Structure formats: C-alpha cells, structure tokens
Amino acid sequence: MSSEQPRRLICCIGTGGTIASEPTEGGLAPTRQDTFFRRIRSHPSLTSPTHFDSSTVSFHSPVHTELVGKNIRYPRLITPELDDEGTSVEYEILDLDRHLDSSEMTPSEWNIIASLVHENWDNYDGFIILSGTDTLAYTAAILSFLFLDAGKPIIVTGAQIPLSRPRSDGWRNIFDSLFVTGTLDFAGVGIVFNHQLLRGARATKSSPNLFGAFTTPCVPPLVNFNVKITYDSSHPLTPRSLTPPPPLIPLLTSPSVLSIHIYPGMTGSLLEAQIDAVPTCKAVIISAYGSGNLPINEHSGVLLSLKRMVEKEILVVVISQCGIPNVYPLYTQGRTLLSIGVLPGYDLMHEAAFAKLIWLVSRPELSFKERQELFETPVVGEMSK
Structure with missing residues (x-):
C-alpha cells in the first residue's frame, strides 16, 4: 500500500x-x-x-x-x-x-x-x-x-x-x-x-x-x-477480501455455559448440584487433569452424572487444566467419556471453549447433534485435532 x-x-x-x-x-x-x-x-x-x-x-x-x-x-x-x-x-x-x-x-x-x-x-x-x-x-x-x-x-x-x-x-x-x-x-x-x-x-x-x-x-x-x-511461515496471514460478515447471531445473555474445575474429591453430586442450580444451562466445560482425566470410578458418581447431563442435551466438553492443553480420546478413560457423548476439547484454550459453546447454544436452528458435531470441527483455527 x-x-x-x-x-x-x-x-x-x-x-x-x-x-x-x-x-x-x-x-x-x-x-x-x-x-x-x-x-x-x-x-x-x-x-x-x-x-x-x-x-x-x-x-x-x-x-x-x-x-x-x-x-x-x-x-x-x-x-x-x-x-x-x-x-x-x-x-x-x-x-x-x-x-x-x-x-x-x-x-x-x-x-x-x-x-x-x-x-x-x-x-x-x-x-x-x-x-x-x-x-x-x-x-x-x-x-x-x-x-x-x-x-x-x-x-x-x-x-x-x-x-x-x-x-x-x-x-x-x-x-x-x-x-x-x-x-x-x-x-x-x-x-x-x-x-x-x-x-x-x-x-x-x-x-x-x-x-x-x-x-x-x-x-x-x-x-x-x-x-x-x-x-509465521506455517500459517500465512489471511488476506483481506470483500467477504461480508455472516448474519449477526445474538448471544444468549442468561447463564448458558458453566465452567467446572475438577479437583481431588469431586463427586457426581457436586457436579449435578452446580448444573441444577442454573436452569438455563445448555453447556458445561469440565477442566480436567492432564490429558482430560476425571475420577470416573463408580464410587465417585461422576460418570453417571455426566451421562445424565448429555441425556438432557447439555453439551459436555472436557478440556485440560494444563497450560499447554491436549485432550484426545486415545486412552480407555477418554474413550469411555466419548461413548456417553462427552466431547474432547483437544488443544482448546478455556477462552475459546467458552466462546465456541456460547456461539453454538445461541443458534436455535442447530439440533443438539449438530452442535456436538460442530464443536468437534475446527471453525476458526481455534483447535487442532
């Protein structure tokens, strides 16, 4: 120029x-x-x-x-x-x-x-x-x-x-x-x-x-x-274009996305108490240990609670508490969570996970299944799979 x-x-x-x-x-x-x-x-x-x-x-x-x-x-x-x-x-x-x-x-x-x-x-x-x-x-x-x-x-x-x-x-x-x-x-x-x-x-x-x-x-x-x-030679800048913005999506202003940090002693009843306290909840971010590990043994009741959330068509996403995150359903535990409809957050930062979920639940034209599928799809380079 x-x-x-x-x-x-x-x-x-x-x-x-x-x-x-x-x-x-x-x-x-x-x-x-x-x-x-x-x-x-x-x-x-x-x-x-x-x-x-x-x-x-x-x-x-x-x-x-x-x-x-x-x-x-x-x-x-x-x-x-x-x-x-x-x-x-x-x-x-x-x-x-x-x-x-x-x-x-x-x-x-x-x-x-x-x-x-x-x-x-x-x-x-x-x-x-x-x-x-x-x-x-x-x-x-x-x-x-x-x-x-x-x-x-x-x-x-x-x-x-x-x-x-x-x-x-x-x-x-x-x-x-x-x-x-x-x-x-x-x-x-x-x-x-x-x-x-x-x-x-x-x-x-x-x-x-x-x-x-x-x-x-x-x-x-x-x-x-x-x-x-x-x-960054691996990711060239996207050039300007005449592409207009997409139609504006009004974001839900009632509490719709909750964020829960997993800590030692977490139980399913503690999880459900937080969800039940927010009737407008449509999605939950679970910040888990390491590569997405949770206390899912039968005694904790966590797995059963997560299953109930998904059955209520609440999006449940697991991200990592680590500073450099990576949640991938490679191990048995991750695949168990995936089998009940809990979604892996891959290398999403908490900020992007929160924003993406609000963006998804604010779109009434999407079914629950479509929201799940779109969450696992990189949309704006927010994550790597």
Missing part, C-alpha cells in the same frame, strides 16, 4: 479497561471522559503533527464530539507515517456509553460490540477493540466466531499500564494495532499485545504483571514486531 493510495479508515471501539483508566478518589478507574482522546490526540506516534497545528491545538483544546445513539464518536485522527512506504492511517474512536472494567464483561456487552462492528462494516476498513485485559482473550475468541471468514481485520488490544500513567505499554499496543489494521493485508480477528499479533481464538492471559500478558501456547504468534517484522 503506497502513500498515493487512499488511507484506510479504522474504527476504534472504546470499552474501558486499564488502557483508558484515569486517577479517581477511589483509585484508577475506566470512567468515560474525553481525557483518553486528548491523550491520543497529543501523542506524536499516534497523531501526525501536520494534522493539527500545535500552536492552536493543545491537550486542553476543546473536543467536538458526536453522539451516536448512546455512544460518543470523537473527531477523526491521522497517524504519522507507519512504515517505510509512507503509509498513514485515519481512525476514529467510538466510545461505548459505559466504560467498564473488563472483569464485568458479559455476553450482553459482546452483543453491543458485535452489533457496532456489524452495522459499521461498510464504513471502515478495519476495527480495533480497546479492552481491559482480564477478559480480552474471551472477547477476541467470541468475535472470531461471530465474524467467521469476514474479509476485514478486527483487532483486540489493551494495556497493562493505563495511558494516564508513566511507562504505559498502551501507546505501542495502539500503534501496532493501527499498523496491522491500516497497512497489513490481513483479515480476521487477532490480539495485538507486546509487539505481537496473536490468533484471536488461540490466546489466553498468562500474566497480570508481564507486558507480554497474552500467549498462544499451542501455536506461534502470527507476527512478531521486532527490529525486523517476522511472520
């Missing part, structure tokens, strides 16, 4: 989180205000000095916003040159009506984010979701399924340190996100963090302290932004 071609226009959707947090009497909080925009407008790596006259536009200059429904759109910005070809990018920040800590993220917020991307699809060349880090990988995973095969980039990013604080990593994460969405021939959902582009349905948050907060334990990063930009 040369500098003579039209600049790509990117929509940045602000949801709050650490990256947008400002000091308050109660500590740092992601309250919605235009200070976040002012910081970005004033940063030389994110706003071209030729876009604003620095003698007339300062941090404290007025900000003229536009109300879009309950959300706020800020004035368009233009980056400096982002690459050796002189490419710059235009972008707009669209702030959700309520900023939140990402630990408060629910399927309701995912519906809002997905709807905004969907309805603005034809207006922009790419999208950046500015998110808190706690549930950032979950957001990237669900967007991967909701925007399956769509021909534009959707990047999810955030920060470990707010832009309002010294040493914030948010500046570079935003810059790299604009680089990906504005200059690369890339389509799909990814996470940009700590100089890497990661696959959106493969990531997990592995550290609350390191700048490299996110990893994809089972696959390499798609791109490493070092002195030299390097790409």
